[in-house]
Amino acid sequence: MTSISEEIKTLESPIDVMYLMHKAYMIHSNRTVSLAEKAMSGGSLTELQANLEGWLKHLLYHAQTEDIYMTGPLKDIEHQDGRRPARDNEKEHDELRLLGGGIADYVEKGDKGALSEDIAALVLSREEEEHANLVHKAENAERALHQALGEARVVDRTRRRLYQKIVEFQVTEFDHFENEEAFVLPLVKGQMSAEQELECSRRLLFDDDSETTRWIIDFIYNELESGERELLKQLESSFSGPAPT
Amino acid sequence: MNSVYSLSDKQSMICVQASLLYEALTARLETIYDRLVDQIEPGGVREFENHFNNWISVFLFFSDQTQRYFSPIVKPEQSLSLQDLNFDEGKTCISNLDLINELGMDEMTVDIIPLVQDILNVVADEIGKTQLIPRTKRHLQRGLLRLKTKIVDYGDVLHTITFPLIQTSSIESDVDARSGFLQDQDADEKDWVIEWMRESLSETGILALESILDGISRNN
Ligand SMILES: [Fe+2]
Numbered sequence: 001m002t003s004i005s006e007e008i009k010t011l012e013s014p015i016d017v018m019y020l021m022h023k024a025y026m027i028h029s030n031r032t033v034s035l036a037e038k039a040m041s042g043g044s045l046t047e048l049q050a051n052l053e054g055w056l057k058h059l060l061y062h063a064q065t066e067d068i069y070m071t072g073p074l075k076d077i078e079h080q081d082g083r084r085p086a087r088d089n090e091k092e093h094d095e096l097r098l099l100g101g102g103i104a105d106y107v108e109k110g111d112k113g114a115l116s117e118d119i120a121a122l123v124l125s126r127e128e129e130e131h132a133n134l135v136h137k138a139e140n141a142e143r144a145l146h147q148a149l150g151e152a153r154v155v156d157r158t159r160r161r162l163y164q165k166i167v168e169f170q171v172t173e174f175d176h177f178e179n180e181e182a183f184v185l186p187l188v189k190g191q192m193s194a195e196q197e198l199e200c201s202r203r204l205l206f207d208d209d210s211e212t213t214r215w216i217i218d219f220i221y222n223e224l225e226s227g228e229r230e231l232l233k234q235l236e237s238s239f240s241g242p243a244p245t
Numbered sequence: 246m247n248s249v250y251s252l253s254d255k256q257s258m259i260c261v262q263a264s265l266l267y268e269a270l271t272a273r274l275e276t277i278y279d280r281l282v283d284q285i286e287p288g289g290v291r292e293f294e295n296h297f298n299n300w301i302s303v304f305l306f307f308s309d310q311t312q313r314y315f316s317p318i319v320k321p322e323q324s325l326s327l328q329d330l331n332f333d334e335g336k337t338c339i340s341n342l343d344l345i346n347e348l349g350m351d352e353m354t355v356d357i358i359p360l361v362q363d364i365l366n367v368v369a370d371e372i373g374k375t376q377l378i379p380r381t382k383r384h385l386q387r388g389l390l391r392l393k394t395k396i397v398d399y400g401d402v403l404h405t406i407t408f409p410l411i412q413t414s415s416i417e418s419d420v421d422a423r424s425g426f427l428q429d430q431d432a433d434e435k436d437w438v439i440e441w442m443r444e445s446l447s448e449t450g451i452l453a454l455e456s457i458l459d460g461i462s463r464n465n
């Protein structure tokens with residue numbers, strides 16, 4: 001699997017750009033996790049939020065493009081343990097979308113996020129009561145809990161949980177990268193023609209629907225070491241420019 | 246040696262002992278987590294499992310003791326529901342007792358045991374392997390983090406809601422002063438938890454522990 005500490009020295013095939021991309025994303029994830037850790041001891045949320053948004057934006061584009069241009073055209077196989085690489089890959093993307101969306105919602109709730117979450121769980125566990133009544137009382141319970149714990153503890157609790165959510169997201173992401181590299185890339189190499197593979201790689205690196213088509217590839221360049229940037233440059237030179245839409 | 250906690254303190258002896266045991270549990274969990282993240286666990290999964298199993302034993306003891314000592318105080322005769330809570334429009338008038346019961350916070354094991362089990366499941370999948378592969382490490386880290394978060398949340402409630410409630414109850418009595426909260430009456434080695442705490446607490450924590458044990462033995 002891609003490792004942050006090891007330099008990628010060759011790309012045997014265009015789809016191997018995945019290793020460079022995953023590495024860049026892993027570096028960014030690690031940075032975001034560090035910011036979330038600092039936020040627990042009073043660090044600013046602004047930089048964390050910006051990093052988190054970037055993480056989600058890239059991962060959403062990456063997953064969507066893979067679903068359409070990578071696993072979409074593949075003929076799936078079934079391993080002895082029941083794993084179906086292409087479909088399982090798409091399911092893992094769905095899980096990432098769900099987790100990522102959950103974090104974005106949580107951040108929007110601000111410093112009371114953890115309490116709101118606790119109270120929402122409480123409401124869900126009490127199905128027998130009339131909903132409106134329950135919500136009203138749960139809000140009172142939230143106020144009481146807030147009062148008992150005090151402002152500082154409420155903020156700490158929210159940030160602790162944000163850190164936990166971000167680490168959980170990272171673990172799911174790294175597991176996914178590992179699975180994709182081990183099970184999907186061999187299928188891509190076995191089934192796609194050289195042109196198809198090149199086009200898939202290009203789509204992963206360039207957003208044809210954006211005014212700034214290079215927002216992905218430029219981000220990847222920024223995260224990599226010089227030797228790896230060279231590999232990416234060579235691959236980029238083999239693209240003939242944006243495909244006609 | 247000056248006593249950090251003496252019997253003349255207003256603080257409940259049971260709360261002080263529970264608080265120290267809680268402190269030892271969180272400190273040890275932090276150490277297990279740090280060792281895993283920094284990859285200074287030379288024995289791989291087995292080493293991790295040993296430390297974690299010890300931690301679980303103490304945690305279960307802690308959980309049993311809090312149930313035994315705290316439940317009679319924090320559990321009312323009949324269980325309340327949100328319907329029964331005394332709400333006043335516009336202002337909060339939920340007592341600590343109501344809050345604890347409403348949020349189910351006196352039954353911490355209910356929430357925590359599944360998190361412990363998740364970690365044990367990861368370990369079980371790795372039995373026989375001496376090396377911690379990155380994926381296993383990640384999963385253990387995730388499990389421990391969930392556990393840590395839950396326990397710290399619980400500690401907040403313990404210190405800000407449960408303890409004040411116990412201190413205002415009738416437990417500040419002879420029973421409290423002589424309480425052997427940290428002793429395992431069912432074990433051959435009654436002081437095994439105390440020994441474990443001595444290995445886990447900071448220097449200040451150990452001082453407090455020795456002081457309170459001293460106070461209890463003088464009362465018995
Ligand atoms: Fe990928």
Ligand SMILES: [Fe+2]
Pocket residue numbers: 062063066093176180
């Ligand atoms: Fe993917």
